[in-house]
Amino acid sequence: MAQSKKKDSAPPTVQYFAAVLRLLRERSGLTQDELGALMNYTGSAVSAVETCAKPPTDEFIDAAEKALDAGGLLRSAIKYLRLERYPAHFQGLAQLEQEALSLSSYCTHLIHGLLQTEEYTTALFDYAFPPLDREEVTKLVAARMDRKALFDRKPAAVVNVILEEAALRRHIGGPEVMRAQYAHLTECTARPNVVVQVMPMSQAGHAGLPGPMTLIETPEETPVAYLEGHGQSILLSKPEEVGVLARRYAMIRSQALRPEESVRFIEKLMGEL
Known part of the structure; x- marks a missing residue:
């Protein structure tokens, strides 16, 4: 039975x-x-x-x-x-991610999943509410780590991520986990297909205030937008809707620190621990 x-x-x-x-x-x-x-x-x-x-x-x-x-x-x-290793609301993005030509994300609260260390991801799922059992945490962590295959596949995807300073300053898992996470972020920026930028708190007003987003370019060169929050998600494919978010993302990039400034910023945070 x-x-x-x-x-x-x-x-x-x-x-x-x-x-x-x-x-x-x-x-x-x-x-x-x-x-x-x-x-x-x-x-x-x-x-x-x-x-x-x-x-x-x-x-x-x-x-x-x-x-x-x-x-x-x-x-x-x-x-x-x-695909079925991921939560139901995320499976649509996971499928697009596997074959994406490019992925551009703006993250407000947490470091992007593709850039997380295993320890940081584990700590995140340990904070989940309602709580998850250890078997489920192990499965979800492994699935998130598997997503990183897009960095090395041929052709490799171009990945652009803008992180709010608040996401970097939130010490998920404690100082040691964050120190390793900062180091991993700087290592990721050494990849020719990865760009990481930081949106500093000193930039009080900027185009990203409405919330996080992800833009994906499919193999057919069709742009798609993904919005997520509290276990819910929306995939947008209408050109007029995606176009608004693409223009907003371009403005966010222009308002964030330049890539080399962002690396120095992350290294500074690592030195503060």
Whole structure:
């Protein structure tokens, strides 16, 4: 009964993968233990995936693909299974992020997810309300770290991030976590495809006061805008709506510190800890 409830509550893509895996295994005349042995996994690990007790990892999928000679059928699910690691409201952006030509974000309260260290992200989820259990925190942290693949893929995405000074001064996780986070930010700016700027508090009035935003350029060179808050999100694609936000973002960039000034600002904050 418990296994049935777990299976029914699993995301649809996880359920579908479990069904296909079981079908291919049975057509090959293998038990769960036999398939596990071919994959260098235990039979219990295979059972956990087939009953949706645990979602399959990329490594598990690759091993099953090879062991069952699935012709790409199992591996093709990786992209869609990755999306289901994210909260429902974020899946639309996560899908766009994977193939984006460019991503431009203005962040008001927190450091952008793509630029976070694992420790900073963990501390954020530890602060969540209602509270999350440790298994859920671990899953969400891993999913956020996986997003960083867009930095190194070919072609790599161009990433522009503007951070409010308040987001940098909020000591998530304590001084040691923030010291490492500041250092990571400066390392990110050394990438040729990453630009980080700081909006100082001394810039009292600026175009970003209405709130955070993200602009994405898709492979079709179509601009899309993403707005998020309190577990809710909006994806905008109407040219007139995206155009207003794009012009606003351009003004925000012009009002923020220049990239080299921003690096010095972050280094100054690191020295204050």
